[in-house]
Amino acid sequence: MTEIKKEKATEKAVLHSRNKHREQYDFKTLTAVCPELAKHVKTNAFGIETIDFANPRAVKWLNKALLKQYYSVEFWDIPTGYLCPPIPGRADYIHHIAELLGSSNNGKIPVGNKIKCMDIGVGAGCIYPVIGNKEYGWSFIGSDIDTKALDSAHRIIHDNAFLIKNITLRFQENPKDIFHGIMERTEPVDVTICNPPFHSSAEESEQSTLKKMSSLKNKKITTPVLNFGGQSNELWCEGGEVRFIRDMIRQSKQFSANCFWFSTLVAKKDHLALILEALKSVGAFQMKTIPMGQGTKISRIVAWTFLNSAQQKKWKETRWNA
16 A cells, blocks of 8 residues: 655745855855955945856856865866856755655664765766765766766766765766666665756746846846856756656656655745656655755755655665664
8 A cells, every 4th residue: 555645844945954055155265265266256235245146157166165165176167058056055955865864764864875876967067966975975876968067077076086986977868768777777776866957948948047147136137148057958858847857756666666765856836736646646655845945945855765664674774774
């Protein structure tokens, strides 16, 4: 008999308690480790040091400084035109996933590189694996359909020695496949993570970028800034977020026995009902909705498992508490 556990929680835009980026950025420290950031730092009308978050160069240097200061990353870069993700939000997903694993393990978070996480759509920046490995020691499989993104991620791994034995990259040849060709049937994976493309078309994605930039600049912007929006496969796909996640759910059923928790970010709350209905239709044993937020931005994680209570117990005994 299928057991569906749906957890409700009040959504609020507060970073996870273990997130290193809960406070305002310490630009004195960040510019000390990354002097190139200094020329982008300014004082706003409230007397607070900040950067122009609509300037892709400033955001990239901020990322470099944060990764160096908090995650021991000496080299990090992305090609022009690729998504430059916000580090605090990426860290939050990792910490909530750690909490999810701990909730299945009597409150004890499994740590060390025997714990394997799969990042679907690892991207050019390789952010989730970097943070997950540094914070919890996990090993990662990072997949992507973009060879240039994987080349960039490979360089980051190669130029930071502590990552080399902990992150494996895999090219997904078929863009319609999410797990097939990447997740091996005999390979146990403790959790999967994914930041899916949100928009359903290039036009919708561009309008969203322009709206975001207009908000940051406090004036109407009509032309996107190069290197601000990201590549098409990072931002949009046919059918948008709902279709991508429903495809992921359907395909995850084929790998039900060799993954404990599957998970994905869900950007739009209105999509939750359709996603949870899809999980019921494939017979998920347990599913959770985890709210998360940064500033005024609210999102959530949806996680599911096909393992029943006995299978979960065996998994924990053999992989997490052996």
